[in-house]
Amino acid sequence: MDSIVPCLNLNLYSEPTSSSSTTIPKITPKIEPLDEPPPFLPTTTYISHTHPHLPTHHQTPSVPPPPEPDVSSEFNRISELFRSAFAQRLQKYGDVAILPDADPISGAIVPYSNPETQVSNVVISPRGGRKQDQRSSELVRVTDLKPEDYRSFRGGIRRTRMIFDSLRAFFVAEDEKCRDLLTPQRRLRVDLKVATLMKNQGLWLYRDKRIVGAIPGVSIGDVFFFRMELCVVGLHGQAQAGIDYVPASQSSNGEPIATSIIVSGGYEDDEDAGDVIIYTGHGGQDKHSRQVVHQKLECGNLALERSMHYGIEVRVVRGLKYEGSTAGKVYVYDGLYRVTDTWFDVGKSGFGVYKFKLVRFENQGQMGSVVLKFAESLRTRQLDAWPKGYVTLDMSSKKENVPVFFFNDIDDDHEPLYYEYLNTTRFPLHLYDHGAKGIGCDCVGGCLDICSCANKNGGQFAYDLNGILVRGKQLIFECGPHCQCPPTCRNRVSQKGLSNRLEVFRSQETGWGVRSLDLIQAGSFICEFTGVVLTHEQAQIFTMNGDSLVYPSRFPDRWAEWGDLSQIFADYVRPAYPSIPPLDFAMDVSRMRNVACYMSHSSSPNVIVQLVLFDHNNISFPHLMLFAMENIPPMRELSLDYGIADEWTGKLSICN
DNA sequence: GCAGTATCACACGC
DNA sequence: CGCGTGTGATACTG
Numbered sequence: 001m002d003s004i005v006p007c008l009n010l011n012l013y014s015e016p017t018s019s020s021s022t023t024i025p026k027i028t029p030k031i032e033p034l035d036e037p038p039p040f041l042p043t044t045t046y047i048s049h050t051h052p053h054l055p056t057h058h059q060t061p062s063v064p065p066p067p068e069p070d071v072s073s074e075f076n077r078i079s080e081l082f083r084s085a086f087a088q089r090l091q092k093y094g095d096v097a098i099l100p101d102a103d104p105i106s107g108a109i110v111p112y113s114n115p116e117t118q119v120s121n122v123v124i125s126p127r128g129g130r131k132q133d134q135r136s137s138e139l140v141r142v143t144d145l146k147p148e149d150y151r152s153f154r155g156g157i158r159r160t161r162m163i164f165d166s167l168r169a170f171f172v173a174e175d176e177k178c179r180d181l182l183t184p185q186r187r188l189r190v191d192l193k194v195a196t197l198m199k200n201q202g203l204w205l206y207r208d209k210r211i212v213g214a215i216p217g218v219s220i221g222d223v224f225f226f227r228m229e230l231c232v233v234g235l236h237g238q239a240q241a242g243i244d245y246v247p248a249s250q251s252s253n254g255e256p257i258a259t260s261i262i263v264s265g266g267y268e269d270d271e272d273a274g275d276v277i278i279y280t281g282h283g284g285q286d287k288h289s290r291q292v293v294h295q296k297l298e299c300g301n302l303a304l305e306r307s308m309h310y311g312i313e314v315r316v317v318r319g320l321k322y323e324g325s326t327a328g329k330v331y332v333y334d335g336l337y338r339v340t341d342t343w344f345d346v347g348k349s350g351f352g353v354y355k356f357k358l359v360r361f362e363n364q365g366q367m368g369s370v371v372l373k374f375a376e377s378l379r380t381r382q383l384d385a386w387p388k389g390y391v392t393l394d395m396s397s398k399k400e401n402v403p404v405f406f407f408n409d410i411d412d413d414h415e416p417l418y419y420e421y422l423n424t425t426r427f428p429l430h431l432y433d434h435g436a437k438g439i440g441c442d443c444v445g446g447c448l449d450i451c452s453c454a455n456k457n458g459g460q461f462a463y464d465l466n467g468i469l470v471r472g473k474q475l476i477f478e479c480g481p482h483c484q485c486p487p488t489c490r491n492r493v494s495q496k497g498l499s500n501r502l503e504v505f506r507s508q509e510t511g512w513g514v515r516s517l518d519l520i521q522a523g524s525f526i527c528e529f530t531g532v533v534l535t536h537e538q539a540q541i542f543t544m545n546g547d548s549l550v551y552p553s554r555f556p557d558r559w560a561e562w563g564d565l566s567q568i569f570a571d572y573v574r575p576a577y578p579s580i581p582p583l584d585f586a587m588d589v590s591r592m593r594n595v596a597c598y599m600s601h602s603s604s605p606n607v608i609v610q611l612v613l614f615d616h617n618n619i620s621f622p623h624l625m626l627f628a629m630e631n632i633p634p635m636r637e638l639s640l641d642y643g644i645a646d647e648w649t650g651k652l653s654i655c656n
Numbered sequence: 657g658c659a660g661t662a663t664c665a666c667a668c669g670c
Numbered sequence: 671c672g673c674g675t676g677t678g679a680t681a682c683t684g
Contacts, residue, residue, distance in 0.1 A: 135664085189683060192662050199663095227682055231663075239663040240680040247665055256665095266681030282680070287658085289681075299665075299679085319681075327683055 137250030153217030206234030221368030243300025264319025471563030531587030
C-alpha cells in the first residue's frame, strides 16, 4: 500500500521535475510553454475561471492552452501584483531609517483611525473595485520561481508574519494591562483580533488569486503558531475547517476544487504515514468531535474528490503537538500531495466517512513535521544513540545552560573545537569601575512598568511576559546585577543565555554554519555574539597583526524592522530614546568565541542583532544579542546580515 | 469542557 | 443577475 497508485489521469501530471531542488513537479498539461522559453524561465499556469478550461482527464499535453497571454508576461503581471502589496511597507521602512531623532514622545500608540474608517478604506480594492475582503475565485499556479523572485515573495511573507507577531505581542501586552485594572476577565482571542485587523487593512496575502500548489515565499518546513496565520499567508483559507477549496459556485465548471488540507488528528479514522495519508473527509461530527452521522460527498469532501479527478495538487499542513506554543500545537507546511484514491468507508464510530488517500510528491525536500519529530527525539536520546557526525555533544563544555552540539559528517575538520568557548563578551574592565551607583532599580518584588529600568527603555519593557522581543530598539536596558529585582524578573532575557540547543555544523555549501535542534519562535533570544572587546586603538594594533576582527557597527540596523507597526498605526513612531553614538569597538574572535560567529551571512537573514546593556552602564559598549526574526524550525540554518555590500551566497569567513 | 469567536460557502431576497 | 444579508458548519483557542 505504500506505493503510489496512479489514478486515471495522473500520468499527465507526473512530468519529471527539473534538476532544481526548489522546483515542484509541474502538474498541469497547460504549462507547456508556448514559445519554448528556456526551462528556467518562470512560468505561471493560469487557470482562469473565465476560461472553461479546467484540465480534465480527457486532455493531453497536446491540447492547446487557453488563449492566455504569454506565460512569462503573465508571471510578471502577477509577480508585480504581489510585489505592489508590499511596496508601501517598504516605503515605510525607508522612512523610518532616515527619521531624525526628533520625536521624543513615548510609546503611546493610538490607532490613527477607528476600525470603521479603516474598513471603509479597504473595502474597495484599488484595482477594479472588487471587494477586498472576499477571496478571488481565480485559480493560479506559480511554478519555477527564480531564486530572486522567491526571495522577493519570501520577503513579503516574512514582513506580513512579522506584523502578525508584533501585533500579537502588542495586544497581549494591552490585554495584560487591562487585566490589572478590571475584574478578571476572559482572555482575549488575540490571534483572531490580529487576523481581523490585518484583514481590514488589506494585509492578508494572496487574496486576489487563488493559488493551487506552493505559495510563493512559503517553504516546506515553515512553522506557524496559530491557525489564523495560515489564513493570513494564504496557505489555508479556512479558520477552522480542514479542507480549503474553491467553491462550486466560483469554479469555472461548477465543480469545487480542493487546494489545501490540514492534518491535525481531529478525525479518528485518519492514518498519517507521512508520505501517504489516509485523510478523512469533514462533517458528521458533534460538538465533542464524535462521529454521529454519515458524511456526505459535498463541500470539501466533494472538492477533494474533484481535485483527485483533475489531478490538482493539494497543500498539506500538519498540526503537531508542541508544548512551547500557547495553543499547545504548531502547524507545519509539509508540501504538496496528490489525491490518488477515495472511497466511502465505515469509520470506527460505525458511521460512514469519506476517505482520501494522499501521496506526497517526490523531490520536495524533507517534511517539516519529520524534522520536528526527529529533533524532538534527540532530546531524550542516549549519547551513544546519536546519529553519526556528532563529534561532541557540548562544545561549550557546560559553559552554556544547554549543550552546543558540534556536527561534521563530511570531513575531519574539527577546527571550532580548538577555540576557547566564550559564553559572554569580555569588555574592558574599566567599564565596570563606576560600580553600582544609580544603575539598578529597587524593585525587590519584581519589576513593573514604572520601574527605573523600564523608564530607561522609554517606559515599557522590550519583552513580553514570555521573553519575546516585542519591538527592536537601538539599545535595550535589561535589569542587571545592580538591580534589586529577582533573577526571574521579566526584564532579564538575553543575559540568561541559551535556551535552544544550537549546533555548529559543516556543510558543503556554506562551510561552517549554525542551526538549532529546537524550534525557535520569532522574537525569542537565541544567543550572544561574543568576543573580546577591543577599543578603537587596540583594534588598530590587532589589525596590523592580521587577526580577524568583527566590527559591530557594520551590522545593519535590522532591529528597526522588528516590531514596526507603522503599517497599522500611522503614528507609530520610533522613540528617539535611547539614542546612542555609533559603536566604535571591535571584537576579537581569534582565540575565544562562541557559537554565534559560525553563523552564515545572508542579506535576508532570520536572525537580527539587538544591542543590550545590563552589567555596566556604558552605552558605547553594549552586548550584541541575537534574536530570531522569524520562526526558525529545527535544522534550518541560522543567518545574520553582516552588512556585506555584495550579494553574498556563500559562508562569510568571518572567523578565519 | 465549554463558549465565544473567526471564516466561508451557500441560500435567500431584493 | 449582482449585491447585500443571514445562517449553518467547522480539525480553533483560552
